Amino acid sequence: MNPCDTQSVSDPFVSNTTHAPYAPGALDGLTFALKDNMDVAGEIPGYGSPGWKETRATEAVAHAICMEQLLGAGAIYKGKTISDELAYSLLGVNAFYGTPVNPKAPDRIPGGSSSGSASAVAGGRVDFALGTDTGGSVRVPASNCGLWGYRPSHGLISLSGVLPLAPSYDTVGVMARNGEVLDKVIRVLLADDGHTATPRPSLCFVEDIFHITDAEFLSALTPIRNQLSEICPSRTATMADITAPHVDWRWLFENLGYLLSIEIWNSFGAWVTHEKPTLSPGVESALHAYAKGSDRKDIQRRLTLRQTFQRQLNDFLNDGNILCFPTTVAPAPRLSEITPAFYEGEYIPRAMGVNAISGMSSAPQITMPVAEAGGIPVGLSFVAGYGQDRALMALCNDLYTRCAGH
Amino acid sequence: MNPCDTQSVSDPFVSNTTHAPYAPGALDGLTFALKDNMDVAGEIPGYGSPGWKETRATEAVAHAICMEQLLGAGAIYKGKTISDELAYSLLGVNAFYGTPVNPKAPDRIPGGSSSGSASAVAGGRVDFALGTDTGGSVRVPASNCGLWGYRPSHGLISLSGVLPLAPSYDTVGVMARNGEVLDKVIRVLLADDGHTATPRPSLCFVEDIFHITDAEFLSALTPIRNQLSEICPSRTATMADITAPHVDWRWLFENLGYLLSIEIWNSFGAWVTHEKPTLSPGVESALHAYAKGSDRKDIQRRLTLRQTFQRQLNDFLNDGNILCFPTTVAPAPRLSEITPAFYEGEYIPRAMGVNAISGMSSAPQITMPVAEAGGIPVGLSFVAGYGQDRALMALCNDLYTRCAGH
Numbered sequence: 001m002n003p004c005d006t007q008s009v010s011d012p013f014v015s016n017t018t019h020a021p022y023a024p025g026a027l028d029g030l031t032f033a034l035k036d037n038m039d040v041a042g043e044i045p046g047y048g049s050p051g052w053k054e055t056r057a058t059e060a061v062a063h064a065i066c067m068e069q070l071l072g073a074g075a076i077y078k079g080k081t082i083s084d085e086l087a088y089s090l091l092g093v094n095a096f097y098g099t100p101v102n103p104k105a106p107d108r109i110p111g112g113s114s115s116g117s118a119s120a121v122a123g124g125r126v127d128f129a130l131g132t133d134t135g136g137s138v139r140v141p142a143s144n145c146g147l148w149g150y151r152p153s154h155g156l157i158s159l160s161g162v163l164p165l166a167p168s169y170d171t172v173g174v175m176a177r178n179g180e181v182l183d184k185v186i187r188v189l190l191a192d193d194g195h196t197a198t199p200r201p202s203l204c205f206v207e208d209i210f211h212i213t214d215a216e217f218l219s220a221l222t223p224i225r226n227q228l229s230e231i232c233p234s235r236t237a238t239m240a241d242i243t244a245p246h247v248d249w250r251w252l253f254e255n256l257g258y259l260l261s262i263e264i265w266n267s268f269g270a271w272v273t274h275e276k277p278t279l280s281p282g283v284e285s286a287l288h289a290y291a292k293g294s295d296r297k298d299i300q301r302r303l304t305l306r307q308t309f310q311r312q313l314n315d316f317l318n319d320g321n322i323l324c325f326p327t328t329v330a331p332a333p334r335l336s337e338i339t340p341a342f343y344e345g346e347y348i349p350r351a352m353g354v355n356a357i358s359g360m361s362s363a364p365q366i367t368m369p370v371a372e373a374g375g376i377p378v379g380l381s382f383v384a385g386y387g388q389d390r391a392l393m394a395l396c397n398d399l400y401t402r403c404a405g406h
Numbered sequence: 407m408n409p410c411d412t413q414s415v416s417d418p419f420v421s422n423t424t425h426a427p428y429a430p431g432a433l434d435g436l437t438f439a440l441k442d443n444m445d446v447a448g449e450i451p452g453y454g455s456p457g458w459k460e461t462r463a464t465e466a467v468a469h470a471i472c473m474e475q476l477l478g479a480g481a482i483y484k485g486k487t488i489s490d491e492l493a494y495s496l497l498g499v500n501a502f503y504g505t506p507v508n509p510k511a512p513d514r515i516p517g518g519s520s521s522g523s524a525s526a527v528a529g530g531r532v533d534f535a536l537g538t539d540t541g542g543s544v545r546v547p548a549s550n551c552g553l554w555g556y557r558p559s560h561g562l563i564s565l566s567g568v569l570p571l572a573p574s575y576d577t578v579g580v581m582a583r584n585g586e587v588l589d590k591v592i593r594v595l596l597a598d599d600g601h602t603a604t605p606r607p608s609l610c611f612v613e614d615i616f617h618i619t620d621a622e623f624l625s626a627l628t629p630i631r632n633q634l635s636e637i638c639p640s641r642t643a644t645m646a647d648i649t650a651p652h653v654d655w656r657w658l659f660e661n662l663g664y665l666l667s668i669e670i671w672n673s674f675g676a677w678v679t680h681e682k683p684t685l686s687p688g689v690e691s692a693l694h695a696y697a698k699g700s701d702r703k704d705i706q707r708r709l710t711l712r713q714t715f716q717r718q719l720n721d722f723l724n725d726g727n728i729l730c731f732p733t734t735v736a737p738a739p740r741l742s743e744i745t746p747a748f749y750e751g752e753y754i755p756r757a758m759g760v761n762a763i764s765g766m767s768s769a770p771q772i773t774m775p776v777a778e779a780g781g782i783p784v785g786l787s788f789v790a791g792y793g794q795d796r797a798l799m800a801l802c803n804d805l806y807t808r809c810a811g812h
């Protein structure tokens with residue numbers, strides 16, 4: 001077993017059982033896939049992990065609530081897609097099931113952990129797919145594969161029938177090729193049939209995230225940023241300006257990383273300790289060295305840091321501000337770059353740190369595919385205040401339409 | 407096995423292992439207990455169910471996050487308390503472990519499912535206890551046992567290391583004998599060290615809930631209600647006035663009951679189907695007849711009803727209104743009343759319906775022990791807007807202090 005085995009697989013599905021919709025509805029004619037950590041009646045949720053399947057998984061007797069909602073609204077279920085092992089990575093590399101191809105950049109990783117869902121949508125196999133996003137697992141693969149991606153306000157979409165990773169941060173998210181489909185799916189999952197006026201907010205470009213973005217991505221984003229500045233009131237600020245002087249991407253990475261690892265050990269600790277399941281060396285090491293090794297006596301201090309950050313950010317967002325920053329600050333790495341040394345580098349901390357803004361605040365985030373850099377998709381993200389999911393979606397569709405070239 | 411075996415037990419604990427605090431803090435000197443559905447390292451979470459313990463439970467390797475927070479703030483852990491079987495009841499009757507005594511009314515049920523936690527606090531065995539509240543499982547036993555009880559805004563207190571029942575509605579709540587201790591514990595669990603001004607809201611007495619309240623409870627509450635009206639701006643309205651014409655306690659009971667049963671089947675369906683665990687006849691029937699039998703094609707329609715209710719109620723609460731109504735609308739039934747016929751009666755639907763206001767809206771609720779009726783505790787509840795937990799606590803302490811006789 002080589003944890004850096006990045007063998008690309010062209011089929012992102014682990015199961016091709018299909019289900020017809022219950023009734024016509026807002027999603028008539030649209031096809032979708034689920035990530036392999038969600039219950040579908042009659043199937044064993046695999047969680048991207050042979051160890052899980054061998055020791056813990058039993059055949060589901062009911063669909064996850066999110067699946068029921070989609071079938072109830074007319075969508076057609078086309079199967080389950082590869083997840084990173086235990087959904088515990090942002091790369092989309094699975095040593096057991098292979099790395100789903102990134103259709104937009106076949107020599108690069110798709111991103112994860114909702115890797116197969118991103119691959120299936122970007123490859124045109126389905127119209128949209130659900131994934132889970134705990135620390136970036138929908139937004140990162142959406143950005144890498146040139147898709148729209150949505151992480152909801154925490155708690156607004158049911159997690160019932162979805163395997164837990166870190167419950168305080170777990171969300172069910174969506175990927176689609178365009179904003180119209182994404183909007184339809186979000187309305188169904190939020191079960192919200194009210195009207196939402198397109199807001200007239202102020203964009204805030206998060207300067208310190210643009211600052212750590214690779215030059216090629218930055219060049220690709222500059223024209224879009226300039227257009228956005230013309231069509232929308234905008235300003236720039238750093239995360240420190242918005243919240244507190246000590247806050248930057250590294251602080252966000254370190255604190256959300258700690259908080260996730262603590263909850264992940266609550267989710268998996270007893271299992272890996274007592275049942276000694278089959279795990280890849282990478283996940284085994286992450287669980288034992290990192291999750292188990294975190295100092296649990298520090299929980300209260302870290303939760304207080306998080307709570308303060310959340311209050312400060314929400315005060316800013318509830319004033320009508322929308323954050324805007326690159327979803328990932330570098331192109332998806334090449335498959336050949338995923339060596340043991342890669343795991344020690346800055347790619348993962350930077351990707352996690354940027355994606356920790358919404359994880360640390362429970363706020364909703366949408367990434368849009370706005371550009372390409374040397375043929376590689378570039379995603380731009382927008383974050384709104386807690387519960388403003390529908391308004392954020394309306395804004396993103398409005399901005400996308402009004403930017404020239406789309 | 408008799409599902410109506412209400413044998414009272416004087417010891418509410420299932421485990422007496424203790425843990426010292428990690429460090430001094432805001433909870434110095436205070437002792438607490440946990441409900442038997444929360445992880446304590448080295449112990450098997452029993453979930454009030456021999457079937458669970460036999461087939462699913464393994465020794466926890468880490469404490470639940472809420473437990474870590476309390477130890478980190480100076481509190482002393484004194485043990486685990488009886489839960490209703492799978493936390494699936496509001497009565498506090500457990501056919502396997504017995505019914506923890508209600509120290510304030512020993513011939514009556516304590517209420518559940520956090521029955522042992524309520525019994526331990528009311529009996530002076532600990533200063534406070536944690537329970538879980540999905541449909542009323544902290545508020546009902548707190549009211550029955552003459553305690554303060556708190557259900558948080560959904561998602562604000564970590565559920566990591568707590569066994570899921572219905573994830574979209576599960577919360578970790580607190581019971582204490584006075585509001586000062588409850589306030590201290592809430593601050594720790596919310597990890598919120600900011601200041602909160604005591605708000606000057608408008609009380610809204612929920613007239614249709616007072617209307618279905620038993621006469622003896624109503625008589626006991628009238629002086630308090632009059633006092634509250636004098637010290638606070640107040641009005642009366644029905645749930646229909648506040649939200650929509652079709653909303654009353656029965657609508658709330660039927661819709662939250664449905665939504666809980668759907669998620670409970672996702673939590674337990676595969677287990678009870680494949681492993682055929684030991685269950686009491688009552689829970690077996692509830693799972694198979696009710697949870698399994700619910701029409702899953704109706705999920706989307708019901709979630710939309712819930713979302714609309716939540717928006718309407720939050721619009722009202724965010725205008726500075728606080729709901730006020732009896733926590734339970736009848737005295738805790740006598741142990742001898744718990745016969746098969748009792749389960750067909752109106753007590754459970756009314757108790758669930760009244761407690762569904764916060765479950766259906768994710769809003770926080772606090773019940774205070776404000777009176778007695780023939781020696782039986784009477785609880786009065788207050789509900790604030792989502793996220794206003796600290797302000798609600800401050801208001802309750804303020805009102806309690808200002809009401810004569812306290």
